[in-house]
Structure formats: structure tokens, C-alpha cells
Amino acid sequence: MEYGRRRPLLVIRGRSIGWLPPLLLLVGVILLDFNTGEHFRIITWIVLVPGTAAAMCGVWTTAAYSVASLVTYVAVDSAWPAEYQAGFGDFVLVALGGALATLVAAVRVRQERQLVHIQDIAETTRRTVLRPLPPGWAGLDHAGVYLAADVDARVGGDFYDIQPGPHGTRVLVGDVQGKGLGAVEAAAALLGTFREAGYHEKDLTTVAERLETRMLRHRSHRAALGRSDGDRFATAVLIAFPEDAPGVIDVVNFGHEPPLAVGPHGVRELPCGDGLPIGLTDLAGGLPPVHRVPVAADETLLFVTDGVTEARDGPGTFFPLADEVARAVRADPARTDPRRLVRRVRDGVLRHSGGCLEDDTTIFAVRRAAEGPAGAGEEQGAAGGGGAAGGPG
Incomplete structure (x- = not known):
């Protein structure tokens, strides 16, 4: 038995799709920002993308979404005229949110692996006592x-x-x-x-x-x-x-x-x-x-x-x-x-x-x-x- 193997949270037909909700959220924020007026900029909501990934994906996937969110923020915000841009303050917010999301994902994955390890030991103990017939x-x-x-x-x-x-x-x-x-x-x-x-x-x-x-x-x-x-x-x-x-x-x-x-x-x-x-x-x-x-x-x-x-x-x-x-x-x-x-x-x-x-x-x-x-x-x-x-x- 392989101990400590993390089990994906969202699975369809044996394949993990934990990466899909953050991607949909990323695309949705971009579309909403371009389809709302200059007085209602929601591009800073992109900080939710790495936060969502931290709850569903692995560390490297969360880090990738953090970088993608930061790059997307710069690209989308720069497409607006200078007087309507969100600015450097929100850039720092997105960057800090991505870093914290990656840290949270690392802690979550580590705890999941420890829990799976404990459950595997418990299952092995049960099978040792209740042998398969x-x-x-x-x-x-x-x-x-x-x-x-x-x-x-x-x-x-x-x-x-x-x-x-x-x-x-x-x-x-x-x-x-x-x-x-x-x-x-x-x-x-x-x-x-x-x-x-x-x-x-x-x-x-x-x-x-x-x-x-x-x-x-x-x-x-x-x-x-x-x-x-x-x-x-x-x-x-x-x-x-x-x-x-x-x-x-x-x-x-x-x-x-x-x-x-x-x-x-x-x-x-x-x-x-x-x-x-x-x-x-x-x-x-x-x-x-x-x-x-x-x-x-x-x-x-x-x-x-x-x-x-x-x-x-x-x-x-x-x-x-x-x-x-x-x-x-x-x-x-x-x-x-x-x-x-x-x-x-x-x-x-x-x-x-x-x-x-x-x-x-x-x-x-x-x-x-x-x-x-x-x-x-x-x-x-x-x-x-x-x-x-x-x-x-």
C-alpha cells in the first residue's frame, strides 16, 4: 500500500478537474472587467483565482495561477486609459494574494497527506484484525x-x-x-x-x-x-x-x-x-x-x-x-x-x-x-x- 498519496478533490471519470473552477473564474473576471464601465473596475477580483486554486489544486498549480493572475492583471489594467487604471496598489494586492494562496495550498496539501497516511494506517490495522475472507x-x-x-x-x-x-x-x-x-x-x-x-x-x-x-x-x-x-x-x-x-x-x-x-x-x-x-x-x-x-x-x-x-x-x-x-x-x-x-x-x-x-x-x-x-x-x-x-x- 502506498501511504500519504493525496487524493484529488474533484474527479470526473478518474481524472482530476480541480484546475477548472479557478480557470473559469479567471476568464469570468476578465470578461466582466471588459464589459463593465470605467467606474466599475473589477479586475482586482482576480485575486480570488489563486485563492480558489489553493482550496482545490496542488502547490505548483496554485503558484501557476498566482503568476497567471498577476500577469493578467497587468495586461488587462494596461489596456484601459491611464485615468481609469486600478494602479500599483491593487497590483501589490494581487501579488500578495497569490503568494499567500500558494502558502495556504502548501499547508493544505501537507495536512491532507498526513491525514491520508493516518487513514491508510487505520485501514491496514483494520484489515490485519479483520482479515479478508x-x-x-x-x-x-x-x-x-x-x-x-x-x-x-x-x-x-x-x-x-x-x-x-x-x-x-x-x-x-x-x-x-x-x-x-x-x-x-x-x-x-x-x-x-x-x-x-x-x-x-x-x-x-x-x-x-x-x-x-x-x-x-x-x-x-x-x-x-x-x-x-x-x-x-x-x-x-x-x-x-x-x-x-x-x-x-x-x-x-x-x-x-x-x-x-x-x-x-x-x-x-x-x-x-x-x-x-x-x-x-x-x-x-x-x-x-x-x-x-x-x-x-x-x-x-x-x-x-x-x-x-x-x-x-x-x-x-x-x-x-x-x-x-x-x-x-x-x-x-x-x-x-x-x-x-x-x-x-x-x-x-x-x-x-x-x-x-x-x-x-x-x-x-x-x-x-x-x-x-x-x-x-x-x-x-x-x-x-x-x-x-x-x-x-
């Missing part, structure tokens, strides 16, 4: 979207992943309490543990136990460093697709929004969050139970974080997720496709909230693909062959 990964059709409440930050504590392995495919979706880099660190710690335990552990309860232990260790480390977020926790849903039982899934819910099973014949809610969040299960005396739930082959599992269910409209009404999805599926049963379902929920949330999200929002949908779990077989083969860590699994 190949199409049909682990025998699942899937789609996901992440919307940051702070569009400039691009990072938060929401997370999801699919992990194939010799004991079936596991899915984890969750939301770390809080925001910022501390939440990202906790999400990264949980995902790292999930990717290892989800692959190696046969029992889903053991995977859940490993997640709880990892959060406690993470909190202990943060507290030892004197950080104020040493009590962080995470709600999450842990799903297993057993290879020997294609018509069911196993669910462990750590106090998260219950997933929805969306099929052509309707929408139903999977077991609710009967456990406490990861990092707090000791308060309930143990881990949440494992629920085995039947899931039809044409049903898609829809996971959301509280950015969806807590999205409000103007009067303060929460987004009716289940009703919206049920209505959409009744109108078009093909909307159970994960990609179409995620797009529908995303558009519905943004429309309902007027585009003003109060919390980071993740929407993730999965269902069994028609073909077998090729991803699992590939990963098992890589593991058996001594493949290096850091591959897709």
Missing part, C-alpha cells in the same frame, strides 16, 4: 460489512472471522466494549486465539474457554501496564458447523445479539445471549452452554452488532431488524443470499438513522455453500505439509 471460504457463502461510527477513524472493536479445521468450521462474531486502539488490541487478541483454538480444539466448549482465558490474560496485562481499560470485555457469538451433522449448528452466545436464521419461509431468532460477555463469565459461575440448533440448507445466519439494533431514527425508535428482514424476504426470497442480505440491512440501517451511526456497526451473514468445505481441506493439507504460519488459515 476468500469467496466460499471453508464451505460457507459469506458477506460482511463494517461501518465505523467515526468515519475518519475506520477502526473499532467489532470483529468476525471464519476458521476451518479438522473438527469442522467455526465462526466468531463479536463486539469489544469501548472504542479506539484499546478495543482493536482486544479484538486482535481474541481473533488470534480463535484462529488457533478453532482449528485445533475438537470441543466447542474448549474453544469458548480459551477465548475467556485470553481475555482475562489480556486484561491482566493491560492492568499491569497501568492502562485504564483493564476491565474490558466482549460480547460474542461462537458458531460451529459440525461436519457429521449438516442440518444443525452449535451455538455459544456470550451475551451478544442473538443471530437470525433467515430463510425463504421466514425469519427466526437463534438462542439468545444467555451467558455473560467474554471476560465476565466467572460472575455467572461458568461459560455459557452450547446449544445445538437445526438450520435448513436454504437458511442464512445473520449476525449484527449493537450498532444495528441500537440505531435510532429522528423520534428515537430503534431499527426493527427482524421485521425489516422478514419484510424484505417476503418481497423477494432471493434476498436470503448473504451478499444481498448484508446490503439490505446496511441500507436499511443507514436510511433509518439518517446516516448518523452512534456506534460501530458490523453486519455479517453466512450459510453453507452447495459444494464441500474446500477451505478446510486446503488448510489441513497445508498443516500436514508443514506450511508456514501466517497463511490464509
Whole structure:
């Protein structure tokens, strides 16, 4: 990835046209000056040309407009009789305005590059935590979207992943309490543990136990460093697709929004969050139970974080997720496709909230693909062959 590359402000068909408004303004000032009387000289308005360029163009383009404005001022003003010329005072004004505009453009471009650099780092951080998932990964059709409440930050504590392995495919979706880099660190710690335990552990309860232990260790480390977020926790849903039982899934819910099973014949809610969040299960005396739930082959599992269910409209009404999805599926049963379902929920949330999200929002949908779990077989083969860590699994 190339960091710090400035993005043009005005683009048409991939080409920057930031130079066009200053040019039109330059031509307009010239025409107006020649078509107005001698008692209404507006040639000094040409100082607006480099000022406009400073807001839209690069440094060298702004400097070029500054010089062009100064030369044009001299040429146009000299074309008038001596008694009607604007004079040296306005010449100094145009020259000074061009110099200041060039300086402003240099400062603006530098700040834009710094901002783009920060955004690129944030995007890389997010992709490191939320790794891209190949199409049909682990025998699942899937789609996901992440919307940051702070569009400039691009990072938060929401997370999801699919992990194939010799004991079936596991899915984890969750939301770390809080925001910022501390939440990202906790999400990264949980995902790292999930990717290892989800692959190696046969029992889903053991995977859940490993997640709880990892959060406690993470909190202990943060507290030892004197950080104020040493009590962080995470709600999450842990799903297993057993290879020997294609018509069911196993669910462990750590106090998260219950997933929805969306099929052509309707929408139903999977077991609710009967456990406490990861990092707090000791308060309930143990881990949440494992629920085995039947899931039809044409049903898609829809996971959301509280950015969806807590999205409000103007009067303060929460987004009716289940009703919206049920209505959409009744109108078009093909909307159970994960990609179409995620797009529908995303558009519905943004429309309902007027585009003003109060919390980071993740929407993730999965269902069994028609073909077998090729991803699992590939990963098992890589593991058996001594493949290096850091591959897709």
C-alpha cells in the first residue's frame, strides 16, 4: 500500500478537474472587467483565482495561477486609459494574494497527506484484525460489512472471522466494549486465539474457554501496564458447523445479539445471549452452554452488532431488524443470499438513522455453500505439509 498519496478533490471519470473552477473564474473576471464601465473596475477580483486554486489544486498549480493572475492583471489594467487604471496598489494586492494562496495550498496539501497516511494506517490495522475472507471460504457463502461510527477513524472493536479445521468450521462474531486502539488490541487478541483454538480444539466448549482465558490474560496485562481499560470485555457469538451433522449448528452466545436464521419461509431468532460477555463469565459461575440448533440448507445466519439494533431514527425508535428482514424476504426470497442480505440491512440501517451511526456497526451473514468445505481441506493439507504460519488459515 502506498501511504500519504493525496487524493484529488474533484474527479470526473478518474481524472482530476480541480484546475477548472479557478480557470473559469479567471476568464469570468476578465470578461466582466471588459464589459463593465470605467467606474466599475473589477479586475482586482482576480485575486480570488489563486485563492480558489489553493482550496482545490496542488502547490505548483496554485503558484501557476498566482503568476497567471498577476500577469493578467497587468495586461488587462494596461489596456484601459491611464485615468481609469486600478494602479500599483491593487497590483501589490494581487501579488500578495497569490503568494499567500500558494502558502495556504502548501499547508493544505501537507495536512491532507498526513491525514491520508493516518487513514491508510487505520485501514491496514483494520484489515490485519479483520482479515479478508476468500469467496466460499471453508464451505460457507459469506458477506460482511463494517461501518465505523467515526468515519475518519475506520477502526473499532467489532470483529468476525471464519476458521476451518479438522473438527469442522467455526465462526466468531463479536463486539469489544469501548472504542479506539484499546478495543482493536482486544479484538486482535481474541481473533488470534480463535484462529488457533478453532482449528485445533475438537470441543466447542474448549474453544469458548480459551477465548475467556485470553481475555482475562489480556486484561491482566493491560492492568499491569497501568492502562485504564483493564476491565474490558466482549460480547460474542461462537458458531460451529459440525461436519457429521449438516442440518444443525452449535451455538455459544456470550451475551451478544442473538443471530437470525433467515430463510425463504421466514425469519427466526437463534438462542439468545444467555451467558455473560467474554471476560465476565466467572460472575455467572461458568461459560455459557452450547446449544445445538437445526438450520435448513436454504437458511442464512445473520449476525449484527449493537450498532444495528441500537440505531435510532429522528423520534428515537430503534431499527426493527427482524421485521425489516422478514419484510424484505417476503418481497423477494432471493434476498436470503448473504451478499444481498448484508446490503439490505446496511441500507436499511443507514436510511433509518439518517446516516448518523452512534456506534460501530458490523453486519455479517453466512450459510453453507452447495459444494464441500474446500477451505478446510486446503488448510489441513497445508498443516500436514508443514506450511508456514501466517497463511490464509
